Amino acid sequence: MTAYLSRRLLHLIPTLFGISLLSFFLIQLAPGGPIDQMADLNPHVTPAVKARIRSDMGLDQPILVQYGRWLKRIAFFDFGVSLKDNRPVFKKITERLPATLLLNILSIGLMLLLAIPIGFFAAIKPRSWFDRLTTVFVFFGFSVPTYAVALLAMIVFGLRLGWLPISGLSSLNWAPVPVWMKVWDMARHLLLPTLVLGLTSLAGLSRYMRSSMLEIIHQDYIRAAEAKGLTFWRIYGVHALRNALIPLITLFGLMLPDLIGGGVIIETIFAYPGMGRLGYEAIMTRDYNLIMAITVISAGLTVAGNFLADLLYAYVDPRIRYR
């Protein structure tokens, strides 16, 4: 077991190295650069000034040299400075991280909370009205574009009924307000994005759950348990469910990078200050340092998630143990 673990850990390092190298070269290949935002078609900026700023930022060095310098900095966990506003990249990421984690954990939590019971009960009574209804509902949520659902939700709950705020993360206050009011305010702002995000991504997980449960239900040991006279909940809620959740562990592992990324559309629509928007804007403005930092972090999380999923899988299912 430990040999397997250490082998996997060793694989991480060249994987991350390869990802960072590839990303670095790929983003440099894209036309344009970080100061185009400021310099393109701006009569104030002469080519001489542009060249000077580029060399100041180290952008006129050969790509390999630039990569080498970046690698040296990363070794000391120095992600560098954002080329857009000269702030440390690490600071830019950490100030968005809590909000992103909050939204993603809440929406993934909602997704799990709904998808597992839906899949479970749909499998118990296949082709029943519950199964059919939830299938339609889940696929509807999956097929409808999220921004359309979001806008509709905003119009209904924000504009017409006035129950919830339309966008943002918090309201402003000029006088200090008690903590409970701040929490309540934030909860109101988070409700719509969480609902929209959670309800529209139910489909995949619930279908997985359903098919996995269906497979388990037809196994011999379930029939044996029924013959033994165990209660419904003991057979399906404990034995069948546990076995059905095993393939879902892989999915959970792959959800780890989603915790800090994705959701650009939701974040843009809800004016939510998250990492998805940060990454998107970084790409649009060719902010190389920020793009690389987000890529490396995402890659690290993906690899770690994968690794974790494998570990959990091996732990949970005694049949699968690698030598």
Next chain:
Amino acid sequence: MKKASIPIVIPPGCWGGIHHDVRPWFPRQWLRGMTILGSVCLISALFLRAADYGDAYVDSSIGDASLLNPVLLSDSASGDIAGLVFNGLVKYDKNIQLVGDLAESWKVSRGGLVIVFHLRQGVRWHDGQPFTAEDVLFTYQKLKDPKVHTPYASDFDDVQSVVAPDPYTVRVTYRKAFAPGLASWGMGIVPKHIFEKGDFNTHPANRRPIGTGPYRFKEWKTDQYILLEANPDYFEGKPYLQRYVYRIIPDQAVQFLEMRNQTIDSITLTPDQFKAYDSIFEHHQRYRYPSFKYVYFGFNLKNELFKDLRVRQALAYAIDRQSMVQGIVLGLGQPITGPFPVTSWAYNAEVKPMPCDPARAKALLAECGWKPDASGRLMKDGKPFAFTLMTNQGNKVRELCAEVIQQQLKKVGIDVTVRIMEWSTFIHEYIDKKNFEAIVMGWQLGRDPDNYAMWHSSQQKEGQYNFCGYENPEVDRWLVEARETFDPVRRKALYHQIHAHIAADLPYLFLYCPDELVAIHKRIRGPEVAPLGLAWNFREWWVPKKEQRYKTVMTP
């Protein structure tokens, strides 16, 4: 506008004004005069009232600011905030004329080689420190510092020296007379005592600015909002709106919803939003005024097809600009004839736009040897009149313009292929390298009409802005002269001439200037459209006490 009723008391004997030989009033007439005066005051007090202080103004923006430092910023969001927090030495008034801001007055001497600014006294930075000429000197040093990533260094290339003979005078000496230089001193002045310690590019004051402006920085939650508070010691008077909130809402549709929900007070509208049902705008006032941008159809003048002026004139006759404005911006714009903002004093309104006359277009093309073949396509020496029209991706308006041009030119037998390219590639591979036949692009113009960089024949190198290849020695001379003359009458005449000649030479086919479309909440009193735009008197906008919405905690 401060509409206060000021009781006027005129002592008897002084009523005559300049005529000092007036006899003293008889008491009866004096009494009558005072009664009339008194009733006028009373009536005016009833209808005109003093502006109220208070309330907050919530503005919306698609993007977040990046650097709140006027020397470093280059995006419009940062510019909006810096415009409220900082002042320059000069600024533009409502008619796009330069007036003093931090400089009370200035004197141009020695034919424009020396400008002496006399600064206001008693102006304080937001942290209480006094503003002096040292700050101006410091700002200039930073602008010229090669280590500072400022996009404005080249505006000050012709400056030979800047000195401060005393704390309230700044003397700028130029190497040669440079009229736009005066406008360049509208650059926000940054505080020396804050920035002298630390690296200018990464200074924390770029996130928490200290300026001299009408609003003080309070808070910036990245990508959520920026909060400013009125500066009670502002030298022109305390602003009426107590707070200014700059909310970042990246989606235009969501901004519209927030406007309808009355949770933002100001929004820039798209043409179709502007033309929505009146009931949607029951709480808002819509404004439209010409912007400082224009859209044009540009030719590569070195290309065989477009070398001949008659061909370009024919294309001008073939295109119906009015219907373009009607179709693309729903009539919220106007066709233009020259390279200046429509509301600027430099725009020559006497230049007549070329009418849409496809028959004349065909005749002109026939003169040049382009004859229609059996299917109606124009041919010359066996080759059809076909070219590629390029524009950048992501700008729906320009794509539509290209399509309209394609359609209208097809009617005269010209084959146009529209090609849409990603912005960076477009600029670096096609425009900079002059690797294009025709383009649809736009310019965002500054307040000073100097556009030497776009039209002078020396500006054709790679990366410069005369990429269409325009060369006219007369216009060259006038451009240079207009840059070096400070006499406003002469400058106006020169720019009018330049306008007329460029309109005649047709290096671009100037299409139209779109309007700025803004909606502002009705409770805000004071917005007034002027040639400069709408926000020129923002400091004087106010909300009557009864209608103020944001008193303590802001509801979303």
